[in-house]
Amino acid sequence: MSSEQRNRHHQNGDSAHPQYTATSKEFHGLSPDSSANGPVKTIATHNASGRHKCEAGIFPLRLSYAPLISLKGRDDVKRIRSRSVLIGAAACASVSVFGYLFNSRVELAFASVLYLLLTIFVAWQARLRAAIVTAVWATVCLDFFFTEPKLALRMISLADFWSVVAFASVALLVSHLSSRIRQQAENLKTQEKRQRALYELSSAALSLYWGDGFGEQLASLVRKTLHAEFVHLWTVRDERNYIAGWSHVEPGSIRAAFMAGRDFDLSRNDIYVRLLKSGVRDIGLLWIKAADTDPFMADSVVPIISSALERARALNNEVTAQSEQLSEQLRTSVLDGLAHAFKTPLTTIALSSAGLAELPDMAREQRSGLANIIRKEADRLNEITQQVLKTARLEWNQVLSRREISLSTLLEEVIHSLGSEAQMRIHVTSRNPALVEADPSVLKIAFEQILENALKYGQAGTEIPIEIRSVKTLVSVSIHNTGSYIQPEEQELIFTRFYRSPSMAYRAAGTGLGLSVARHAVEAHSGKILVQSDIEAGTTFRIDLPAIGEEK
Known part of the structure; x- marks a missing residue:
């Protein structure tokens, strides 16, 4: 199919690859604006910038892979913003009160130093915007309270003018630098938390028992690490779903997302979908709904989960192979033992029959005794033979x-x-x-x-x-x-x-x-x-x- 034909199909709302197309019901939870008039076909495409784009008959949706700076959730962001507003307001009020009370007793230079220290404190404890507001308000207060004429927003001294300009410049520069240093410190702290969380996840994944229940335990570990609402893990090998938390995702949506063959994010819905790979081979899909994570963290979890799944598969195959080998050795040993058991009854039969043949004048009771021995040992041979045949027919796990x-x-x-x-x-x-x-x-x-x-x-x-x-x-x-x-x-x-x-x-x-x-x-x-x-x-x-x- 040519590129023009593919574009024509996309414009008509049909995908060039039907297996990559799913209704909105199949991708439940993907669309932030579901249609009430019926299913809407959603097509996953790839634009030139490398960002996924979901085109639908009603709305366009762009999915970005740009990593966020921190792991803070929405509640944390609201709390930080509120704290910044309060600190900025308190700083501005302090500047005003100080100027009103001490404008006649404090010189401009001393007031400038105090206002600068207050601005630096706001920049360190709150956001840059709060520090800028504080610096601007401090500049206005310096002009209003501490320059001639006082209690007026004008200056008659050129020296006062340049002092206020210098204060404003230094306050804004220092606020910017303090905010950057604070942001870098937060980024380092966030990276440390990420690294610790990923280390704990990898260590816990390695210590998991690889047998029954491995998938559920692995999904629970990811949910705990990312503080997710739910984690849905699907593996190709056994085509099973392992869910931690309360998942609303339909199995058809999981398979359709896997068949799409690419990762995607729906940040508005806190959804991150990642393909699990081993080399170039797709081995499963990880569907995460978490408000306190970001695409970078979701990407970092993927190799750990893929390695854990491959390790479990390799261990299972190794143990199965060893069990088959040991069971085959056991069956061989049992057959050897049964074959070895033929020796005693055969020897007894040979001696008894030789006695009957070489002593024709033997008493009737003795002849009868030897005949009974031969019959008894023959029955024993028959029993051993049946056991040999039964063992030879058994499967490896039935020995x-x-x-x-x-x-x-x-x-x-x-x-x-x-x-x-x-x-x-x-x-x-x-x-x-x-x-x-x-x-x-x-x-x-x-x-x-x-x-x-x-x-x-x-x-x-x-x-x-x-x-x-x-x-x-x-x-x-x-x-x-x-x-x-x-x-x-x-x-x-x-x-x-x-x-x-x-x-x-x-x-x-x-x-x-x-x-x-x-x-x-x-x-x-x-x-x-x-x-x-x-x-x-x-x-x-x-x-x-x-x-x-x-x-x-």
Whole structure:
């Protein structure tokens, strides 16, 4: 579309880009003069000076980006003006009263000095206009009260004339300089307040929890910093509105303002609308209604809010990726553990079937017992197979099925499943009623691996005690065996997949997966597994799990 066509469209009240056009109902609160005869189409354009211009069928509206000098609200401005008027009036009255009372006893030079000091005081405490009025009135009073002829507005002495002129010049100059110094001091104080407010906003934004409720907290921080009536925050990523305060803005207005692709201000309505950007990408919109702020402050808030939103998005993506990775590792470990669990029933079935094949004259009761063992282990294999298939089909966030369980009960089940030797040698020496929230099938795998290792590598026939204790917010399970020793440099390596200690590998067959599976299963429950080993006392594995209500 050519520039002539665009101008023709603008003149006809139609936008060249329909998505940038909205009715007055959509931009509720933007128009200071809403039409009572129906919706008025509003078109956002950009003039050569860089200032936005809203053209409508009824009224033109210019939007300026010129920053204000201070953050004072309208009530503060009225109060300052009233104070200036009172100080100026009081100064003029003082000049008049002093001249009336002391015109015959005070010389012109002394009166000039007093009036000059009073003018400087007015310039410092009030506005420049009040100081100018005071200086002019003081000049008139000097002429009226202290020059010849007195009590008349004329002078017969040329020296008096130049003295009064010099006083007026010095009073006006000093008033101007004092006012500028005072204004600069106020500007410095205002900048300091701005910087402190922005620093507090950035610090608070960094300390916000990036999860649920982040948008509402961020909007509340902006509202508190700018003393706003309301703050409306809209993000592109989730297309959600976060509102602090009582907002009258319709969601359609927010989307239309975002689609316009530019910032704008409505100072008469105390409204500031800013696009939020990350690099060159638009990530949201900030709509502020605040009487005690200005465009410069609104612009300063934008990069802080944009950075906070991007930080929250990056953290959320990172945690999600880590969760998916950890859950995938957990699923792999569970599958490894289940595959490792195939070994025991397969060995039992192989031995029982070999006994049936090599001893055909075996008694009927013995044959029946071996057949029952084979059937029982086959059922166990079937159960493990079903669990493997189920785990392989689960999504990353469905691997664990948690519920409250008693560790004492779970350990008894594990000991029973390991057979008669385990039941004779393994004993829970100190029971504890503490409960944990866990997936029993996964946690059972961890205890099975550790107890199997204690049976295999511990001294034959020795007891394997298990102690359960509550330590602050943890439930600790210690499993001790004598006769095995793990070198200090290997105490971390033994939890690596497929690693087998050279000093212990000859004592029993294995794959090196057991302790790796056990660690992943424990860590999946926000716990940790530790090992302590002494060449004389033996080896102790300790599993720490969060007690109910303490897991993070």
